[in-house]
Amino acid sequence: MQTIRQAILILILAITSGSIISALAQSFPASQLTFPPGTHEIPFLWQGDTVHAKWEPHAAMLIPVKLKGCPKQFYMQFDLGAPTTILYLHKMNAIREKYPQAVPDSPHTSFSFTTGNTPVNAHSISLMQSDNSGIDWTAKNKVIIGTIGTDLIDGRIAVIDYPRQRLTLATEVPQKIARNIRMESFVYMGRKVLLPTTILGQHKLLFFDTGSSMYTLLTDRATCEQMAIPGTPVMQSKSWSWNKWLTTNSMATGDSIAIASLKIAIRTVTYIEDADPAQAAHMKRMGIGGMTGNKLFLPYKLVLDTKNKMFGIMR
Secondary structure: OHHHHHHHHHHHHHHHHOHHHHHOOOOOOOOOEEOOOOOEEEEOEEEEEEEOOEEEEEEEEEEEEEOOOOOOOEEEEEOOOOOOOEEEHHHHHHHHHHOHHHOOOOOOOOEEEEEOOEEEEEOOOEEEOOOOOOOOOOOOOOOEEEEEOHHHOOOOEEEEEOOOOEEEEEOOOOHHHHOOOOOEEOEEEOOEEEEEEEEOOEEEEEEEOOOOOOOOOEEOHHHHHHHEOOOOOOEEEEEEEOOEEEEEEEEEEOOEEEEOOEEEEOOEEEEEOOOOHHHHHHHHHOOEEEEEOHHHHOOOEEEEEOOOOEEEEEO
16 A cells, blocks of 8 residues: 555645645646547546554545556556656566566657556656565556556546546536536646635635545644544544654544535544644635545545536535
8 A cells, every 4th residue: 555655645745845835836738648539437446545543445546457468457546636647667667577568668658558448548658666566466466557647637527426436538528417517616727626615614725636535624733623523532643754754633523514515524624733834824825725535525426627627516
């Protein structure tokens, strides 16, 4: 689970350090991911992990991928906290050594894979060294070879059907959904998704990241303590990331947040103990109330139209 933990910790660190603020100003070239026109339905599955000494079954969304000329089933994490799709260096080296035709020699060479029945072509793709591990070809565990980022849905319609575990990519909102959903505007900058919400009667923007399922609402300490049930125990965990200990504190809450005309109970609220107060105050002035992930939407369909910057939620 090192890859999943690392992705979440990087996002937490970005929030607490304020670097995510400057990330909103970034611009990116057109998406390098292409696939045939039309509507495409891609399955995903959940990877579990231990959080606060308890098993969390929805720790990460994994998309199954197959490489040309390689019989093994691989997976990539679907992470909207990542602006571009990346592959893990040591995993690619291990695949190339055994199946040379499956992986190009250069990351700037066109790279293709299939997810579900959808062929995806990356005109160029980046490599990242996540760890030093290769691939145990005899093991039955899920091998995660990379991260699929926001470039997959950039300029497109994405429907994340959480109950059915399906991701639909299209150029228009499917008619069956369009007839039964109310679409509202959201902020889409620097390939970051910020959803408008109401928390404790105040209008806030929440970063939405499919790479984080562990926290329903990650916010500042003051908001967290205000929302927590009085006397509720604090569930604390520590993680080492980028030469710094990060301490998360989660508490039970009876509060809800209002989002897309719905009122959704969050049950737990979390803050980072080691956050820089100045950066937290800066984000608060910008109207950013924190971050949310998959857990908030598990009973719903979430529709993201990144081209027109509209979103909606269906029960």
